[in-house]
Each structure stands twice: as structure tokens, then as C-alpha cells.
Amino acid sequence: MANLGFIGLGVMGGRLAKRLLDAGHSVIGYNRTKSKAESLMDAGLAWGDTPRVVAETADVTLSMVTNTKAVLAITGGPDGVIAGLTPGKIYIDMSTVSPATSRQLAAQVAVKGAHMLDSPVSGSVETLESGKLTVMVGGDETIFEQVKPILLDIGPKATYVGENGLAVTMKIATNLSLAVQMLAFCEGVLLAEKSGIKREVAVEVLTHSVIGSPMVKYRGPFVLGMPDEPWFNINMMQKDMNLALELGQQLDVPMPTTAATNEFLTAARGMGLVEEDFAIIFEVLAQMSGVNK
Numbered sequence: 001m002a003n004l005g006f007i008g009l010g011v012m013g014g015r016l017a018k019r020l021l022d023a024g025h026s027v028i029g030y031n032r033t034k035s036k037a038e039s040l041m042d043a044g045l046a047w048g049d050t051p052r053v054v055a056e057t058a059d060v061t062l063s064m065v066t067n068t069k070a071v072l073a074i075t076g077g078p079d080g081v082i083a084g085l086t087p088g089k090i091y092i093d094m095s096t097v098s099p100a101t102s103r104q105l106a107a108q109v110a111v112k113g114a115h116m117l118d119s120p121v122s123g124s125v126e127t128l129e130s131g132k133l134t135v136m137v138g139g140d141e142t143i144f145e146q147v148k149p150i151l152l153d154i155g156p157k158a159t160y161v162g163e164n165g166l167a168v169t170m171k172i173a174t175n176l177s178l179a180v181q182m183l184a185f186c187e188g189v190l191l192a193e194k195s196g197i198k199r200e201v202a203v204e205v206l207t208h209s210v211i212g213s214p215m216v217k218y219r220g221p222f223v224l225g226m227p228d229e230p231w232f233n234i235n236m237m238q239k240d241m242n243l244a245l246e247l248g249q250q251l252d253v254p255m256p257t258t259a260a261t262n263e264f265l266t267a268a269r270g271m272g273l274v275e276e277d278f279a280i281i282f283e284v285l286a287q288m289s290g291v292n293k
Helices: 011-022 034-042 051-057 068-075 099-111 125-129 141-151 166-194 199-207 214-224 234-251 256-270 278-289
Strands: 003-007 026-030 060-063 090-093 115-118 134-138 157-162
Touching: 003 011, 003 051, 011 026, 011 034, 011 125, 026 051, 051 060, 060 068, 068 099, 090 099, 090 141, 099 115, 099 166, 115 141, 115 166, 125 214, 134 141, 134 166, 141 157, 157 166, 166 199, 166 214, 166 234, 166 256, 166 278, 199 214, 214 278, 234 256, 234 278, 256 278
Parallel strands: 003 026, 003 060, 060 090, 090 115, 134 157
Antiparallel strands: 115 134
């Protein structure tokens, strides 16, 4: 059992930390809003007052925060993760951020004699809780093999992708399809509904058809009723889409479906739906179609 740290105890991060606690690891955690960690502290999580304290205490520190700005906030400065690292320690960032930023952080960590891996996950709240979350890893392969047993306590598969920054690149390449698939699903539901088929029936057929990817199966039913707590809101989804579009421009890869779908996320933002799960793009398309949700 490892002595771990976990920074960022939100919707996904908190559940990841709980899985590590349940696996028997000692975990010290930090979150910007301490109240969100209360249930985890009741389950055995120790509290660190700053990211630095967490990194100083743990042998392996993991983090999952919202965006590049947030990663820089927890890693930099006198109270940041990097300030708390010493030779031989390992820092694993599981956030979806700019690959260039991830590589820059890895270089800063290396100066301290420590090691950094970028290790985002693929899946949702449902796949996490059912033990089906998958992990991708970028960085030194020897360090990956060292921490692989820890990552396998998070999900059943951990795949080494390549050097620092490539795992988060792979995550961006994966996530762009989420919103694209969801938009196409919404188009199909509305086409069926306006033809006279009940929405519930259309959802049932589509989620069990050949297009029923894991994402469509668990998020498709949201067009019948949104979750009380968003799994992945408009802000988070659009952040990933913009990262994908930025990489596409850098690498001369056309991104037509990503660009078009991103406009529906912008429309949702303009309609005041930014805090909703990104499945709310159904509402955008429904209003354009003259259908009441």
C-alpha cells in the first residue's frame, strides 16, 4: 500500500480518492473548498492545508483539477506541489490540460529530482463507480511501471502512451468525440420525435442500436432528464474542444465536426446553460427545432 496525496476533490477527483482509500492506501488530500472533502475525511482521508503539504507528505501525489490555469495554481508558488517535491518523489497529474503546459511542468519537476507523469482518465462518473475507468499515461515508462499498481486501483486498464504530454494529447483526441457523438445523437432523437415517435422510444432504440457507444448509453438518457449534478459541464467540455481545435491548427489537422459542435456549446453558454452537463446541447437543438424539452 502506498502513501499517496490527492489534490482536487471534485466530482471525479473525490471519487478517485475514495477508490484509493477503499483499496487500502493512505491518502492525504487538498481541495480549494475544504467542505467538499468532509465525506472523504470521514472515510479516512487526511487533510493537507496546501498542495505543498500534500506533496511533502506523500510519496506519490496525484491531482485532478479543472483546467490549465488551475494546474498552474496548484503546482506553482511557495505553497505549490513543485515546492513540496524532493528527489525520487512522483507527481501524477490527471487533469486535461494543454500538452505544452504539461511538458513544461514535467521539466520543472525534473529539476527537483522528482518525476512527473500526465495521466488523464477516460470515462464518466458511472464508469468510475462501476470500476470501468481507463487510464492513459505519458512520461518515463520506468516510472509508469512503478506506479501502475496504483493506477490499476483506479481502473482496470492503464496504457502507456509515450513521453510527457502525449497522454493528455490522447485524452483530448478522445474527448472531442464525446460532444460530437452527443450532438449527432440529439439530431437523431429530434428527427424521430418530430416524425411522431415518442422521445422515450427514440432514446431506447438509439441507445441499444449499433450507435450505442458507452458514452451514448450512459449520457443519451439525459435528454429525458438532466442529472441533478452535472457530470461534465459546458465549461469543461468546451475547454477540451478548444484544446482540440488548437492542436488541430498546430498540426494542420482539419477538425470540421469538432468546430461545428463547439458552436452548439457556445450557443448553450449564450442561453445561460453553462453549468449544465454538456448533454444540454439537446436543449439548444430542440429550441432550434421548435420542440419543447
